[in-house]
Structure formats: C-alpha cells, structure tokens
Amino acid sequence: MGSHRSGGATLFALSARQVTKRFPGVLANDRVDFDLLPGEVHTLLGENGAGKSTLASVLCGLYKPDEGAVLRNGTQVRLTSPRHGLQNGIAMVHQHFRLVDRFTVAENVVLGHRKLPFRLRANDLEDQVGQVAERFGLPLDPRAVVGELSAGQRQRVEIVKALYHGAEILLLDEPTALLAPPEVEKLFETVRAMTQAGKSVVFVSHKLGEVVDISDRVTVMRDGRVTGSVARGEADTRKLAELMVGRDIDLSPRRSRGEAKGTLLSLSNVGLTKDGVDHIAQVSFDVRAGEIVGVAGVSGNGQRELAEIVAGLIAPTSGEVSINGERVNGVGTRNVRKAGLAYVPEDRLGTGLAPSLSIVDNLVLTRDRGFLVDRKSAHAEAEAFIAQLEIKTPNALTATRKLSGGNSQKVLLAREIFAAGNNSRVLVVCSPTRGLDVGAVEAVHKLLDEARSAGKAILLISEDLDEVLTLADKILVLYRGSVVHEAMGDQVDVEAVGLAMAGLS
Amino acid sequence: MIIGNYRIELEPRLSTPKWLYAAVPALSLLFAFVVGGVFIGLTGHSPIGTLSLLIERGYASTKGITNTLGSATPLICTGLAAAFAFRMNLFNIGEEGQMYLGMIGSAWAGIVLAGHLPGFVAVPMVLLFGALCGALWVLLPAVLRAKLGTSEIVSSLLLNYVALNLVNYFIFGSRGIFRDPTTSFPQGRLIEESARLGSFGTTRTYPTVLIAVALAIGLYWFMKRSNYGYETSVFADSPNTARYAGMSSTKLTLSVLLFSGALAGLAGSMYVVGPAGKVDPGLLQIGLGYAGIVVAALARYNFVAVILTAILFAGLREGGASLQISSNPVPISIAVVLQGSVLLFALGGEVFRRNRLRIRRVQQVSVAS
Ligand SMILES: Nc1ncnc2c1ncn2[C@@H]1O[C@H](COP(=O)(O)OP(=O)(O)OP(=O)(O)O)[C@@H](O)[C@H]1O
Numbered sequence: 001m002g003s004h005r006s007g008g009a010t011l012f013a014l015s016a017r018q019v020t021k022r023f024p025g026v027l028a029n030d031r032v033d034f035d036l037l038p039g040e041v042h043t044l045l046g047e048n049g050a051g052k053s054t055l056a057s058v059l060c061g062l063y064k065p066d067e068g069a070v071l072r073n074g075t076q077v078r079l080t081s082p083r084h085g086l087q088n089g090i091a092m093v094h095q096h097f098r099l100v101d102r103f104t105v106a107e108n109v110v111l112g113h114r115k116l117p118f119r120l121r122a123n124d125l126e127d128q129v130g131q132v133a134e135r136f137g138l139p140l141d142p143r144a145v146v147g148e149l150s151a152g153q154r155q156r157v158e159i160v161k162a163l164y165h166g167a168e169i170l171l172l173d174e175p176t177a178l179l180a181p182p183e184v185e186k187l188f189e190t191v192r193a194m195t196q197a198g199k200s201v202v203f204v205s206h207k208l209g210e211v212v213d214i215s216d217r218v219t220v221m222r223d224g225r226v227t228g229s230v231a232r233g234e235a236d237t238r239k240l241a242e243l244m245v246g247r248d249i250d251l252s253p254r255r256s257r258g259e260a261k262g263t264l265l266s267l268s269n270v271g272l273t274k275d276g277v278d279h280i281a282q283v284s285f286d287v288r289a290g291e292i293v294g295v296a297g298v299s300g301n302g303q304r305e306l307a308e309i310v311a312g313l314i315a316p317t318s319g320e321v322s323i324n325g326e327r328v329n330g331v332g333t334r335n336v337r338k339a340g341l342a343y344v345p346e347d348r349l350g351t352g353l354a355p356s357l358s359i360v361d362n363l364v365l366t367r368d369r370g371f372l373v374d375r376k377s378a379h380a381e382a383e384a385f386i387a388q389l390e391i392k393t394p395n396a397l398t399a400t401r402k403l404s405g406g407n408s409q410k411v412l413l414a415r416e417i418f419a420a421g422n423n424s425r426v427l428v429v430c431s432p433t434r435g436l437d438v439g440a441v442e443a444v445h446k447l448l449d450e451a452r453s454a455g456k457a458i459l460l461i462s463e464d465l466d467e468v469l470t471l472a473d474k475i476l477v478l479y480r481g482s483v484v485h486e487a488m489g490d491q492v493d494v495e496a497v498g499l500a501m502a503g504l505s
Numbered sequence: 506m507i508i509g510n511y512r513i514e515l516e517p518r519l520s521t522p523k524w525l526y527a528a529v530p531a532l533s534l535l536f537a538f539v540v541g542g543v544f545i546g547l548t549g550h551s552p553i554g555t556l557s558l559l560i561e562r563g564y565a566s567t568k569g570i571t572n573t574l575g576s577a578t579p580l581i582c583t584g585l586a587a588a589f590a591f592r593m594n595l596f597n598i599g600e601e602g603q604m605y606l607g608m609i610g611s612a613w614a615g616i617v618l619a620g621h622l623p624g625f626v627a628v629p630m631v632l633l634f635g636a637l638c639g640a641l642w643v644l645l646p647a648v649l650r651a652k653l654g655t656s657e658i659v660s661s662l663l664l665n666y667v668a669l670n671l672v673n674y675f676i677f678g679s680r681g682i683f684r685d686p687t688t689s690f691p692q693g694r695l696i697e698e699s700a701r702l703g704s705f706g707t708t709r710t711y712p713t714v715l716i717a718v719a720l721a722i723g724l725y726w727f728m729k730r731s732n733y734g735y736e737t738s739v740f741a742d743s744p745n746t747a748r749y750a751g752m753s754s755t756k757l758t759l760s761v762l763l764f765s766g767a768l769a770g771l772a773g774s775m776y777v778v779g780p781a782g783k784v785d786p787g788l789l790q791i792g793l794g795y796a797g798i799v800v801a802a803l804a805r806y807n808f809v810a811v812i813l814t815a816i817l818f819a820g821l822r823e824g825g826a827s828l829q830i831s832s833n834p835v836p837i838s839i840a841v842v843l844q845g846s847v848l849l850f851a852l853g854g855e856v857f858r859r860n861r862l863r864i865r866r867v868q869q870v871s872v873a874s
C-alpha cells in the first residue's frame with residue numbers, strides 16, 4: 001500500500017484496507033482503502049448512497065466488513081461492536097442520533113460506561129460531563145433533558161459522549177445536515193479544538209462548500225468506490241464535484257429569462273399569532289407568473305408557518321392570502337389546491353409522499369380520484385416520468401421509501417409540477433434540495449427552472465442561502481417572522497443578506 | 506452468527522418469489538402438525554392416526570367439511586372485522602363484544618320487526634340490525650380515538666365484558682323480550698320463522714357462508730380499487746401525508762372502526778339467522794371474536810386469505826372436538842395446541858418469507874502493511 005508521505009513509514013491512526021461490504025442487492029463498499037492520520041480532519045465526500053455511512057460504520061465497529069480489514073495504528077483490529085470500537089478509541093456520531101430522550105444530558109453521556117460506581121452521584125457525573133463539554137467548546141447543560149434539546153444540542157451530547165468515553169478518533173456522519181449556519185461554525189471550532197488535542201476526525205459530508213473549509217484531506221466516494229483523494233489546497237469545489245458525480249456539474253445561477261407576468265400569489269399583511277407569540281408578522285409580497293421569489297433565513301424564523309399558511313394547512317390570524325385573485329384564507333388544503341396551488345413540503349417522505357406506497361399511488365395523491373382510483377393512467381404517467389426525469393427505481397410500483405432522496409424528490413416535484421390534471425399555477429417549494437447530493441441538486445434546480453419558464457409563480461423557501469441566490473429572481477429575508485430585507489436576484493449584496501438573516505440589519 | 510468457518514445470517518429479500526407465498530404457509534402448517542403430533546404422542550395416542558382422523562373429521566368428510574364451513578361462517582366475519590381495522594393501523598380488539606351485540610340486535614329485529622314480513626325482507630333486515638348494533642358498540646371507542654386519540658385497544662376490549670354481562674343479563678338475569686316466555690328454563694326466545702335461514706340439506710352449513718365469502722371478496726376488491734381504500738392506505742402509512750392531501754383523519758378513523766364493528770356484529774347476526782335462532786349464551790363460550798383477530802393475523806390482513814384461515818381454524822376446532830367422541834378420546838386441548846402452533850409457525854415462517862438465509866464462508870484477508 002502506498003502511503004501519502006515520503007518514506008512510507010507513516011503510522012496511520014486508522015485505516016481501511018480493501019474493505020468490501022454488501023447489502024442485499026447493493027455493493028455498498030467495494031474494496032475501499034482509507035487512511036486517517038493522527039490529528040487530521042479527513043472528509044469523506046460522496047453522493048447519497050455512495051457508501052460513506054457504511055464505511056464509517058465499518059470503521060467504528062458497527063458493521064463487520066464482508067472482506068478486507070480495519071487497522072488501528074497499523075495493526076489489524078477485528079471490531080465486533082461499537083463498544084469494542086470505543087475501547088479502541090473509535091467513536092461515531094450517527095446521522096440519526098441514538099440518545100434516550102427521557103434521560104438528562106449527563107445520564108445519556110455516561111450511559112454504557114462499564115466502570116460506573118454502583119451508586120451514581122448525579123452531581124459528580126454532571127461536573128465531569130460539564131468539564132469535558134467545556135474543554136472542547138461545547139456549550140451544554142448537563143442537567144437538561146435530552147428530549148427538550150434542539151438538533152444541534154443533541155449532536156453536542158453525542159460528541160461529548162464520545163469524548164467522555166475516551167475517543168481518539170471521532171467519525172461524524174453528516175453532522176451539519178441539521179444545523180443552522182452559526183451552529184455549523186460552532187461545530188467547526190469544536191473539530192479544530194479536537195485536532196489540536198491530537199485527536200483525528202472523519203467528517204462525512206456531501207456538501208462541497210463546507211468541506212473545503214474544514215478538511216486537511218478529502219476522500220471522494222462514488223458507487224461504493226473511492227474515486228480520489230485530495231489534500232488541502234489541491235481541492236477546489238469543481239474538481240471535487242466531478243469526482244463525486246463523475247461528470248461536470250452546472251450549479252451556476254439560473255434566472256428568469258422572460259418577463260414576469262401577472263401576479264398569481266399575493267400575501268398582504270399576513271400574520272400568525274399563537275399563544276401571544278407572533279410567528280409571522282405583517283408579511284406582504286407578490287409572486288408573478290414566470291418568476292421565483294426566494295425566501296431566505298435561518299431555520300425556525302417562520303418559514304414553515306409561512307409555507308403552511310400559503311398551502312392552506314393553517315389559517316393566518318390576520319391578513320389575506322390570495323391565489324389568482326381568489327381569497328384563500330383558511331379554506332383548507334383541498335380548496336387551496338383547487339384554486340391553483342401545488343406544494344412541495346420540506347419533509348418529502350413523511351408529508352409530501354406516502355413512504356410505503358408505490359410511485360404510482362403517490363402520483364394519484366393530489367388528483368381528483370372519484371369513486372374508483374384510476375391507476376392505469378397513473379401507471380403510464382409514472383413510467384413517463386421515470387424515463388423523462390431519469391428517476392432511478394426498479395419500476396413504477398416500487399415504494400417511494402426505497403428510493404434515494406434525490407429520486408423521491410423527483411417523484412414529488414413531478415407530481416406537483418407536471419402531473420396530469422394538475423392545473424396549478426402557483427408552486428410553493430420548501431428546502432427542495434435538503435439532504436440531496438450535487439447531482440440531484442442540479443436536477444431539482446433544472447426542474448424548478450423549467451417550471452418557471454412554463455409560467456408558474458414559484459415561492460421558494462429555503463434555509464440554503466446558496467440555493468436561493470442561485471434560483472431566485474427576487475429575494476426576501478425572513479427573520480423572526482418578518483421580512484427584514486428585499487433584493488433583486490441579480491443584484492444581491494450577499495453580505496447584507498447574511499446580516500439580515502442574523503437579524504443585524 | 507458464525508459457526509466454524511461459516512457465517513449464517515438472515516438477509517432481507519429484495520423481492521419475494523411468488524412460490525414462497527404458497528410454500529411458506531404450507532411448510533408452517535406441516536411443522537405445526539409435527540409439533541401437534543409430538544404432543545399427541547405424549548398423551549399416549551398415535552400421532553399419525555389421530556391427526557389423520559382429525560383431518561378427516563375436520564375437512565375431508567362431507568359431514569366434517571360442512572360442519573367446518575358452518576362454524577367458519579361467523580369466524581370469517583370477525584376475521585374481516587379485525588383485518589379491516591388493522592389495515593388502518595387501528596386495533597379493534599372488541600370483535601367479541603360487537604358480535605354479542607350483533608346477536609342481540611338481530612334477535613330484537615327478528616322478534617319485534619320480522620313479524621309479517623316475507624323472508625327476503627326479514628333476513629336482510631335482521632342481518633342489518635345486527636351489523637348496526639355491532640357498529641354502535643364500537644362507536645364510543647371510535648369517537649374517543651378519533652377525537653381524543655385515546656387508545657381503541659383498551660376501550661374496545663373493556664366493552665367486551667360489558668357486552669358479555671349484557672347477554673347474561675338478558676337470558677339469566679331478567680325476564681325481558683329476549684327470554685323464552687314458554688318455559689321457566691333460562692333460554693332465548695326464538696325469532697320469527699321468516700327471519701331464519703335453513704341449512705343446506707342435513708348439513709350444518711347455512712347460506713350465510715355465501716354472504717361471508719362474498720363480503721370478503723367484495724372488500725378485497727373495494728379496498729384495492731376504491732378511493733376509500735386508497736385514502737385509508739395513505740392514512741395508515743403516514744397521517745401527515747393524509748393531512749397534506751386534505752384527507753380527514755376523523756372521518757377515516759370513525760368510518761373504519763364503525764365498519765369493523767359492523768362486520769363483527771354481522772358475525773353475531775349470522776349466528777342468529779342460522780344455527781341459533783335466538784340470543785344464545787352458547788356463543789359466549791366459543792370466543793369467535795378473539796379467534797377472528799388470530800385468523801386475521803394469520804391471513805396477514807388479506808381479506809381473501811381470511812376465508813382460508815377461518816376455514817382452517819374452524820376445521821381444527823371441529824375435528825378436535827369430534828376426536829373426543831371416539832372409543833379412545835383425545836383431549837380437546839390438542840386442538841388448542843394445534844391452533845397455537847399453526848399461529849406460531851405461520852408468524853415464524855413470515856421471517857423466512859421476508860428474509861433469506863445465507864450461509865457464507867468467512868473470508869480471511871491477509872494484510873499487507
Ligand atoms: N442496513 C442496510 N441495509 C441495506 N442496504 C443498505 C443498508 N445501509 C446502506 N445500504 C445501502 O448501501 C448503499 C450505501 O449506503 P450508505 O448509507 O453507506 O450511503 P451514504 O453515502 O452514507 O449516503 P447518504 O448520503 O444517503 O447518507 C446504499 O445503496 C444503501 O441503500
């Protein structure tokens with residue numbers, strides 16, 4: 001095996017040699033080699049399904065490789081369980097957290113510790129946990145109950161847990177997926193503090209932008225194989241994207257090419273007050289045919305409420321929403337749809353699609369179905385979409401939960417934009433590319449652009465500022481339920497938008 | 506699991522080959538009979554002889570199969586009731602009580618309303634009344650579930666005991682309209698002759714079996730093809746998606762539970778128009794409601810398969826009971842052991858239908874470093 005340094009005597013903290021892991025019908029890892037130096041941040045980059053989580057799970061002892069070996073400090077270890085991995089100083093923070101909601105932070109952290117005294121002294125534990133947290137810059141209250149914490153805080157609990165149990169190597173599986181930008185910055189500080197203390201971090205991601213900032217080295221995976229490994233400085237996003245997807249990717253801005261026409265969606269002084277709190281306050285804007293209005297903002301500033309108001313799922317407490325000139329406050333989803341609205345919610349699998357039902361059955365979800373469901377035409381339609389949008393699926397009767405994120409999003413967008421009998425003219429789309437890889441992001445952006453060209457009025461609500469900047473003809477910034485900044489898409493002052501998102505304008 | 510150089514593991518199947526759908530239940534049944542045979546052996550009887558006698562008396566003789574079909578008739582209905590609710594992730598455990606109420610409702614209609622009506626009106630009316638009463642008996646659990654989210658499992662189960670006492674009260678505790686006025690012996694009053702159905706010839710199979718089978722097939726078709734079936738499957742899969750698409754969870758929950766109750770009530774009605782002809786406390790002994798839940802589970806909540814599992818179960822019971830009437834009686838509990846092992850093996854067999862057993866050599870990789 002070639003080593004990355006001259007002399008060839010570098011001792012890697014952790015390596016994978018020719019690791020192969022199969023799942024029924026997929027080769028999740030195909031003879032993967034991977035090396036981690038002590039004190040480095042090594043990013044594992046790849047599209048959805050590339051095999052990153054699988055490799056990380058093999059490295060931490062959760063999965064046993066079908067073939068190949070894991071080496072710790074140059075000697076082979078046969079990890080039998082995550083606990084065994086931890087005894088070897090390896091810990092993983094999973095994409096989906098594994099915490100006990102009803103326990104406190106401290107209790108969760110010490111959970112699974114073998115050498116606990118018979119009688120636990122809560123105070124001592126809490127102090128110890130607090131110390132670990134502080135040392136690595138992880139603000140956390142050891143007494144808080146985990147069920148009440150935000151995603152970012154839970155992640156800190158997981159990290160503190162790993163460190164408390166003596167982890168030298170930390171595998172973070174898509175740690176930024178659930179975080180708001182300031183939290184991401186905070187996480188990066190922690191990562192730096194860890195490497196300064198001599199620990200190594202494997203950072204799993206599919207977001208190109210952040211990867212370049214934090215990594216000392218990036219290893220790119222595609223379809224279960226390693227396609228390249230690039231050191232800091234040599235890595236530019238374009239090259240990484242190509243390694244990831246295997247072709248050139250175009251994520252350059254797309255703007256409306258024609259003139260926007262008449263107003264189709266209009267909000268005037270819309271407000272939502274619940275229990276004396278203003279979730280949405282005095283929001284007014286119009287969306288015209290053939291344009292995309294983008295709503296940017298840090299998540300939790302009223303985006304969700306705004307979308308649900310427009311989609312008719314909740315009624316505003318003041319103001320007026322109208323579609324195509326028709327007032328639609330509180331008339332219910334079905335009627336809002338009749339008035340011409342299509343809606344792509346943020347939670348695609350649990351809200352936009354029924355996960356266990358087939359693609360065909362999901363296409364009829366928003367149709368007028370009558371007494372008997374006409375699956376024949378839906379089947380033909382599904383097959384047309386599969387071909388046209390290159391949806392990767394065994395067939396049209398596959399359950400949508402078996403599709404990757406990008407492919408299920410394509411099904412949802414197809415239904416909401418192009419499906420027969422869908423005569424919507426207004427489209428509300430929420431975080432359409434969250435969790436998707438670059439290839440899928442490109443495809444989704446293309447679809448939205450096509451819908452715009454087809455004359456739809458599109459309201460794009462996204463926490464991903466880059467996405468809004470790439471697509472929107474007009475940008476609004478939502479902060480604490482109010483629109484605090486407005487700009488035209490082609491003349492944005494990105495800094496001003498950033499400040500507005502932070503509430504500093 | 507690793508044994509020697511081999512790694513044995515269960516691996517989820519991507520798709521299930523068609524033949525497995527038949528092979529797994531058949532094998533499960535075979536295993537269940539083997540286990541049952543062991544128990545029979547332990548009681549000192551010949552396993553093969555006893556089992557073949559059971560099969561003959563349960564299924565393979567004219568008398569056996571017609572008896573079986575007769576007792577399968579209400580069981581198909583309670584099985585459909587359980588399967589129907591379960592398809593929407595609702596657990597109606599109250600089929601037993603709803604069936605009693607069906608019996609009471611039918612008997613009332615048969616005594617009070619059927620008077621001068623011709624059979625083709627009286628019988629459907631009596632059946633309808635039973636179904637209505639079954640539905641009413643689940644109304645409270647259904648409303649609690651739909652409006653407040655209270656678990657329907659507990660509330661529907663508790664009502665079983667209320668229903669049981671109600672039947673006992675009508676027959677043993679009072680001299681009301683359900684009680685036979687011609688004798689001081691506590692028994693039910695027969696409903697009007699016009700509201701009853703005769704059995705086929707000298708058998709114990711009643712025409713209601715045709716209704717039960719037609720219902721199963723009709724439901725299968727309806728839930729597969731209709732908008733209502735579609736909405737329930739969306740709701741069962743993801744309530745949020747149903748809300749997104751503007752479906753009303755209250756309406757769906759209520760209607761599904763009420764219909765399930767009606768099906769269970771119908772089981773009681775069929776007992777009345779058929780063999781019993783009255784409110785008969787004998788029904789309390791058989792547990793057809795609870796058995797319906799098992800029958801539905803065994804059929805994996807497929808309406809058409811419910812027909813088969815109900816016949817299977819009824820046959821085990823009939824055959825098992827008849828074994829007692831022989832020169833060398835076999836305890837009736839053998840039938841219960843058989844039913845239990847059929848269920849266990851069927852559920853166990855499910856694991857092999859969903860997963861594939863893989864045995865692989867463990868590969869060793871030499872490490873070059
Ligand atoms: N437990 C499992 N059982 C079956 N298949 C699995 C399992 N885990 C992963 N896979 C499959 O293995 C492949 C690699 O999955 P993996 O989770 O490693 O990808 P990933 O790169 O982490 O993707 P993502 O960005 O979606 O997290 C995928 O095709 C996935 O469907």
Ligand SMILES: [Mg+2]
Pocket residue numbers: 052053054095173174
């Ligand atoms: Mg992953």
